[in-house]
Amino acid sequence: MIRDGRLPEAIAEAAQVLRAGGLVAFPTETVYGLGADAGSDAAVAGIFAAKGRPSDHPLIVHVAAGARGTEALAHFARPLPAFAQKLVRAFWPGPLTLIVERQPGVGAAAAGGQDTIGLRCPAHPVAQALLAACAEQGVLGVAGPSANRFGRVSPTTALHVQQEFGDTLLVVDGGPCEVGIESTIVDCSRGAPVLLRPGAITRTQIEAAGGEPLRDKDSLGAPDPRASGTLEAHYAPSAKVRLMDAKALQAGLDVLGANAANMAVWSRTVLNSRSQRLLQRRMPDDASAAAQQLFAVLRAFDAEGVKLIWVETPPPGPEWEGVRDRLTRAAAS
Numbered sequence: 001m002i003r004d005g006r007l008p009e010a011i012a013e014a015a016q017v018l019r020a021g022g023l024v025a026f027p028t029e030t031v032y033g034l035g036a037d038a039g040s041d042a043a044v045a046g047i048f049a050a051k052g053r054p055s056d057h058p059l060i061v062h063v064a065a066g067a068r069g070t071e072a073l074a075h076f077a078r079p080l081p082a083f084a085q086k087l088v089r090a091f092w093p094g095p096l097t098l099i100v101e102r103q104p105g106v107g108a109a110a111a112g113g114q115d116t117i118g119l120r121c122p123a124h125p126v127a128q129a130l131l132a133a134c135a136e137q138g139v140l141g142v143a144g145p146s147a148n149r150f151g152r153v154s155p156t157t158a159l160h161v162q163q164e165f166g167d168t169l170l171v172v173d174g175g176p177c178e179v180g181i182e183s184t185i186v187d188c189s190r191g192a193p194v195l196l197r198p199g200a201i202t203r204t205q206i207e208a209a210g211g212e213p214l215r216d217k218d219s220l221g222a223p224d225p226r227a228s229g230t231l232e233a234h235y236a237p238s239a240k241v242r243l244m245d246a247k248a249l250q251a252g253l254d255v256l257g258a259n260a261a262n263m264a265v266w267s268r269t270v271l272n273s274r275s276q277r278l279l280q281r282r283m284p285d286d287a288s289a290a291a292q293q294l295f296a297v298l299r300a301f302d303a304e305g306v307k308l309i310w311v312e313t314p315p316p317g318p319e320w321e322g323v324r325d326r327l328t329r330a331a332a333s
Helices: 008-019 041-051 066-076 082-091 125-136 158-165 203-210 246-259 287-303 318-332
Strands: 002-004 024-026 033-037 060-062 096-101 116-120 170-173 184-187 194-197 240-244 263-267 279-282 308-312
Touching: 002 008, 002 158, 008 024, 008 033, 008 125, 008 170, 024 125, 024 158, 033 041, 033 060, 033 125, 066 116, 066 125, 082 096, 082 203, 125 170, 158 170, 158 287, 203 318, 240 246, 240 318, 246 263, 246 308, 263 287, 279 287, 287 318
Parallel strands: 002 170, 024 170, 060 116, 096 184, 240 308, 263 279, 263 308
Antiparallel strands: 024 033, 096 116, 184 194
């Protein structure tokens, strides 16, 4: 059931469900999340069961802004290192997740059993209204992985969530997500910042705000903490995804000719095909616009029943890193 997140009664209903240990889907600026009380291991177990997600694959805990967020940080995390505090001041609320040392005895299920935990303060006004209402009822953090079956394409509208889980799940509708890909993840638990997952906030911005370079994860001599969305194969539609440059795309279409069918192409380059059965969509030249459309495009192609999706490889540069990451993982599935 979809509820309008602009209505106070919808926020109140969702907060009550979460307080009672239930699941609620809610919007963020990145993607829609499947939420549960992060302080309740039993409630969090419901997320893993609904998604079909391994229980050792950690979740991101969403916290409110302002004083409630400060309280939540102290509740879930040990004191933050200086560079992590700078990132909080620069980018929260916003699409940045920090992996930090976890307070003992708190949020173990959400952390996948690790001594670290991922925390984020989302910028979406509906998410913030919900998190504030939850905090008033003693729920200081809402664990919220993407509201889809494990490994599949993330949802960027309330309808996407309903298509995944049916009409029994309460979905708070906040409109289409503005960012469209999941948050940037920075590990702050090992004494130096490490980029674990790229996103809308680029490594250049992180280094400028944190006052030190991002370290290579292999240089710290310790394994990365497990984090959401970092599996090699992830974000995959039902159709097979292939990444190619424009020249290879055009060559492939030339070979297939009028026989190109049951397939789709998403490219920045205008391509020619003799087939009337080929689905083509134009990828924006702007990285932010491409990110906002990415998951919706993959879902739309799946809805058309295509078996193969050809995508033009995104260009180099830090602003495209998040899009490249999601498409590379989708193609690996």
